[in-house]
Amino acid sequence: MASGRLVSMKDVAAAARVSVGTVSNVLNRPDVVSPDRRERVEQAIAELGYVRNDAARQLKLGRSRTVGAVVLDSGNPFYTQLVGGIEAAAEASGLAVISGSSGNRERRERLYLQLFEEQRARGILLASTGGTTELIEAIRGRGTPVVLVERETEGGSSVSVDDVAGGEIAVRHLAGIGRRRIGVIVSRQDLRQVADRLRGAQRAAAEAGVEVEVIEAEDLTVLAGRTVGEAIVARSVAERPDAVFCVNDLLAVGVLQAFAFRHQIAVPEQIAIVGYDDIAFARSTVVPLTSVSQPAELMGRTALALLEEEIAEADAPRRHVSFRPSLVERESTRG
Structure with missing residues (x-):
């Protein structure tokens, strides 16, 4: 294969002498493909160095394996622990987390919210400045769940501390x-x-x-x-x-x-x-x-669990979980 060009499913199909649909089935539903054809496709993938375009696949399916997380200040170790909890729970569910810091700035928070929606994130976990309520509701209305952290909400689930x-x-x-x-x-x-x-x-x-x-x-x-x-x-x-x-x-x-x-x-x-x-x-x-x-890490884990609940049951009642601090x-x- 020529250098500098990504290998496509068509390239794999041609090398394996099968249809593009068969290659797609090997990648997504291998059980429906005969062992002989599956072996030829897998060999072509290995020889050509084909890498699945997961972003395109997720756009087609309308569901991503990526969760967006926005915190107020990445320089505060509390938020490092919070994101750590999100990442640990995400790993257990086979998900990836992309996190960003708003720096306590509403404008940057809006930017992250818009980018995560455009990238079809599975959902967004947000420690908000409090100035993006209308945008959050609009994003939810278009089908992307948003769980607030450290702040209660009426339109969706949330996790906070008293x-x-x-x-x-x-x-x-x-x-x-x-x-x-x-x-x-x-x-x-x-x-x-x-x-x-x-x-x-x-x-x-x-x-x-x-x-x-x-x-x-x-x-x-x-x-x-x-x-x-x-x-x-x-x-x-x-x-x-x-x-x-x-x-x-x-x-x-x-x-x-x-x-x-x-x-x-x-x-x-x-x-x-x-x-x-x-x-x-x-x-x-x-x-x-x-x-x-x-409990920063537990808050992160809980926020992701609430997000997954919303995805699994779109019409289920939203939940607010509040933790009590201790000295x-x-x-x-x-x-």
Whole structure:
């Protein structure tokens, strides 16, 4: 076969002296082909180096073996664990996962949603910014199921964590160890997860009769947390909180770094710290970090299971699965 040209089914059929239909049957329904013809086709495939055009086949069948996954921030280890759960469940089902990060940007989220639909993905698993509801409904209406992760939905299935309860757990713990002035470090309050964690923190503070100061960070990153931590260090001792709850672990790690620099603030003696997500790095920071844990891998597995349920029974009722977070206590709050 000439170099530089892909081998086609017609080439295989000619080499095996059979019809293109017979080659197709060998690839898709080998049981209906006689052993002699099947052997000739398989030998031609091996000799010519034919590779099945699976994308074309899936377009014809209207069903792909590829699942699209869109997360908010691939730099956050929580989402790495989430996608890992999706991939593990997909592998067990003979599926492939293509993942992308929106970077917390609605425009990029729209791009991924459109691309996955155009590529006839089997379905889409989406941690959404919250600004693409109409597009999601349109995609669903055209036949591609979309399962939301970290956000409830009316039109389809979803997987989330009770983030209000998570915020309550964090502040209730800090109040329980005697902290009375708690800073809640937030960013991107337009994200449902952040808003719910703050709401839960404020509710628990009101119930415990402790003060809460909402401290705004520039982003949900380690660097942004370090900047906020440096600003707290610059305050007088009387003006500092005696505990901080950060709405994700990346912020908490940055705050901890700022406090630990030159040993300016002792953790937890002077200021206790609680994070959120319980990423793997939380246990190996300079002071191991107390964190609100959510089951990222299990959430990913569950999201794929819900997607497969929708595909198997298009008219079945959609389900919402909500997990309750838990506190993992470490040295950052142990006096």
